[in-house]
Amino acid sequence: MKQVISAVCIHCGHEVEATPTITTCPKCGGILDIKYDYKWISAHVTRETLERRSDRTMWRFREFLPVEGTARRPRLRVGGSPLYDCQNLADRLGIRKLYVKDDGVNPTASLKDRASAMAVVKAEEARADTIACSSTGNAASSLAGNAAAAGFRTYIFVPSRAPKGKVSQLMIFGANVISVKGSYEDTFRLSAEAIDRWGWYNRNAAINPYLMEGKKTVALEIAEQLNWNMTDYVAISVGDGCTISGVWKGFTDLYAAGLIDKLPRLISVQAEGCCPLNRAIQTDTAWEPMEENTIADSIAVGVPRNPDKALRAIRESNGICVNVSDEEILAAMRLLGRTCGVFGEPAGVTGTAGVKKAVELGLIPSDATVTSVVTGNGLKDTANAIAAAGEPIAIAPDMDLLLEAFRKTGGPQ
Amino acid sequence: MKQVISAVCIHCGHEVEATPTITTCPKCGGILDIKYDYKWISAHVTRETLERRSDRTMWRFREFLPVEGTARRPRLRVGGSPLYDCQNLADRLGIRKLYVKDDGVNPTASLKDRASAMAVVKAEEARADTIACSSTGNAASSLAGNAAAAGFRTYIFVPSRAPKGKVSQLMIFGANVISVKGSYEDTFRLSAEAIDRWGWYNRNAAINPYLMEGKKTVALEIAEQLNWNMTDYVAISVGDGCTISGVWKGFTDLYAAGLIDKLPRLISVQAEGCCPLNRAIQTDTAWEPMEENTIADSIAVGVPRNPDKALRAIRESNGICVNVSDEEILAAMRLLGRTCGVFGEPAGVTGTAGVKKAVELGLIPSDATVTSVVTGNGLKDTANAIAAAGEPIAIAPDMDLLLEAFRKTGGPQ
Structure with a gap:
């Protein structure tokens, strides 16, 4: 890999x-970061190279990724998700432009497919036959699906609170699933012990430095879809810190390689009931563990596993931190559905909820342009969708009953 | 529209x-079919034209579609779903090649997005502001999502048995939803009465002839993704008959325009508990209504609304009819998940269940090449996924408990 210098x-x-099996720093246990040769990259890929390329998956950006040529196992089509220009919603929020990146249309319906697709390629390079991880749900289901397509065995640890949709995916994809009665932290620890014991390939995002490199492809796509004219802000929900770090890595890679000339400011959005990273920035103190009190299960991470990279990303970008309530998250589900036709899970729409709140708090100006990433599909958690949007009119098949129901609800007569 | 002659x-x-508001034949009430000028089409689009086109949505095939230039309302990105070469599964089924078209990654997670995207464009041409339909679920949620993005109001009628996932989508997209305590037929009738009364734009697929034209884009994509070398067979689940008719229309359009030189044989797959169309062909009699006894809710249609087109499509293609049990459908969910990483809803995998059964019954030879369309995402119906694949191991966070659980389930030690 000529583009990669080291970790x-x-x-x-x-x-x-940067061998395929590196995890954390052998000296201090710190998190590793893949270091690229941007001179090599900028000599080998330009905006025009990309424009001519027909591959619309995340592998379209192969010069920016830590992989050798082509992998041989079959794989799911990850990435290439749409970026919608949602003028309607921008107008309602009171900003100039809002773009919504719907990553819920990935093969297993979340942004985490980008990391898991990378894990599968690296596990192949490492000649592993089994991959394991712990996850609040989406990393798990994406690993299960991407690994199944490529013929790997998987062991997956999820906290017992993971929503049914995500658990059903794991089971259908044939993963060996361990549902842990405890917090995400308990789940993570048990998985780490098991991975150590059995030598499985490790897909824990805060341990395996390659996964962030997969996640960063969402930023590469956003920049290209914006025709390289970056929005002022990019909003994203934050749990253990890996995704926002990946997004920032993507933008700084493009900047270093000369493909964009402006970096966006990040809007880091956490749930009020679980915001250890935002709290650290807002109070300018070291981060402290928090309880996991939010319906947004994917970002309910009281002990973030990647705090250093995440805090660095927010600070480097001169970012904004916003915490939103569960009610604001449910409202954002409705808002995105009704104005954009995009159905996100609670953590998936938390970024958009944060944009709304940032405008209300005066943290971003009315002429701002913003990209908001929807990180997961609402079908993963239909119970909260019903909580957000209510139940339908239920009647027997009779026009008089319909008229009566419409009379009560203000429908047509 | 120079490509369209009439209906x-x-x-x-x-x-x-072919005005935007046509429904059924003004003379006899029969179903209309859009008639194209294939000379015009073949003069204006070739394999090479398409290869140079960067649009990867269903609108990529605009010369084959009954639409004027470009519509102005915002819209969801529909189509362009992946076609996977699933050699693993082909080997297991005992056929030469199996391609799986995963239409569950569409914006609202089903093939029906193709029809609803078309409905929205035609409703815009008709200057309507409200669109209505009845549906077993997917047509409904796709209409709700596509209409929300484009700013239309919707009234949607679903039978009360529609799974939670689909209903939650409708509510999030802000549709006015009427859940009808009755069969699909009851639901259809109430919707027809309401559409008549209030003059809403009609998105009922068996009434509005344009919707099939949207659905046919799945066939156009398959042909192009196969590099115009058609497989011997194309398998698809069948409910009210509109989708299989659309698929056949797509292939015959390509054949008439000279883009493919071989037509596939259709494999029409229905649930044993609700197979009025297949039964008509198998017994060579007129079709008769049936009960709706299957877990595959999307194709549980006892009184198909489009029997004529569907039966004609199956017969014209020299097609095969296969009926599968609910157990065979659940088994196909596991099979596709474990070997391909594709998670389909029950009706979504029914086509693949039919391929397996057709091989077992000796209806297709071992050197056959087959494309199977997965029409909807498994996340729409997680209850059946759990029924298909079971529950995970549940333990407290403790290595000894994990070892004990693994001992019982044959895991590692």
Whole structure:
């Protein structure tokens, strides 16, 4: 891989060779970050190269990714999700432009497919036959699906609160699933012990430095879909910190390679009931664990596994932190559905809820342009969708009953 | 629209002008079919034209579609779903090639988005502001989503048995939803009465001839993704008959325009508990209504609304009819998940269940090549996914408990 120089510890700066099986820093245990040769990249890929390329998956950006040529196992088509220009919603929120990136149309219906597709390719390079992870749900189902297509065995640890939709995906994809009666932190620890014991390929995003490289493709796509004219802000929901770090890595990669000339400011959105990273920035103190009190299960992470990279990303981008209530999250589900036709899960729409709140708090100006990433499909958690949007009119098949129901609800007569 | 000549009644042959609001034949009430000028089409689009086109949505095939230039309302990105070469599964089924078209990654997670996207464009041409339909679920949720993005009001009638996932989509997209305590037939009738009364734009697929034209884009895509080398067979689940008719229309359009030189044989798959169309062909008699006894809610249609077109399509293609049990449908959910990483809803995988059964019954030879369309995402019906695939291991976060659970289930030690 000529584009990759090494893996660098973000804590102590120690550099190691970027082999497929690296996890954390052998010296200090810190999280590694893949270091690229941007001169090589900018010599090998331009806006025009990309424009001529017919591959619309995340692998379209292969010069920016830590992979050798082509992998041989079959794989799901990940990435290439739509970016919608939602003028309607921008007008309602009182900003100039709002673009919504719907990553819920990925094969297993979340942004995490980008990381899992990368995990599968690296596990193949490592000649592993089993991949394992712990996850609040989406990393799990994406690993299960991407690994099944490629013929890997999987062991997956989820907290017992994971919504049914996500668990059903795991089971259908044939994963060996362990539902852990405890928090995400308990789940993570048990998975780490099991991975150690059995030597499985590790797909825990805060341990395996390659996964963030998969996630960053969402940023690469956004930039290209915006025709390289970046919006002022990019809003995203934040749980254990890996996704926002990946998004920032994507934008800084493009900037370093000369494909964009302006970096967006990040809007880091967490749930009020679980916002350890935003709280650290807002109070300018070290982050502290929090309870996991939110319906947005994918970002209910009281002990974030990737705090350093996430905090660095928010700070470097001169970012904004916004915390939203569960009610604001449910309202954002309705808002995105009704104005854009996009159905996101609670954590999926938390970024958009944060944009709305940031406008209300005066944190972003009315001439701002914003991209909001919807990270997961609302079908994963239909119970909360019903909570957000209510139940339909239920009647027997009779026009008089319909007229009566319409009379009560203000329908036509 | 230079490509469109007229709309022809498939019952009496009467021709009418293809205006945006046509429904059924004004003479006999028969279903209309859009008639194209294939000379014009073949003069204006070739394989090479398409190859140079960057639009990957269903509108990529605009010369084959009954629409004027470009519509102005915002719309969801429909079509362009992946076609997977599933050699693993082909080997297991005992056929030469199996391609799986995953239409569950559409914006509202089913093939019906293709019809609803068309409905929205035609409703815009008709200057309507409200669109209505009845549906077993997917047509409904796709209409709700596509209409919301484009700013239309919707009234949607679903039978009360529609799964939660689909109903939750409707509510999030802000549709006015009427859940009818009765069969699909009861639901259809109430919707027809309401559409008549209030003059809403009609998105009932068996009434509005344009919707099939949207559905046919799945066939156009399959042909192009196969590099115009058609498989011997194309398998699809069948409910009210509109989708299989649309698929056949797509292939015959391509054949008439000279883009493919071989037509596939259709494999029409219905649920044993509700197979009025297949039964008509198998017994060579007129079709008769049936009960709606199957978990595959999307194709549980006892009184198909489009029997004539569907039966004609199956016969013209020298097609095969296969009926599968609910157990075979659940098994196909597991099979597609575990070997291909594709998660389909029950009706979504019914086509694949039919391929398996057709091989077992000796209806298709072992050197056959087959394309199977997965018409809807499994996340729409997680209860049946759990029924198909079971529950995970549930334990407290403790390695000894994990070891014990693995001992019982044959896991590693």
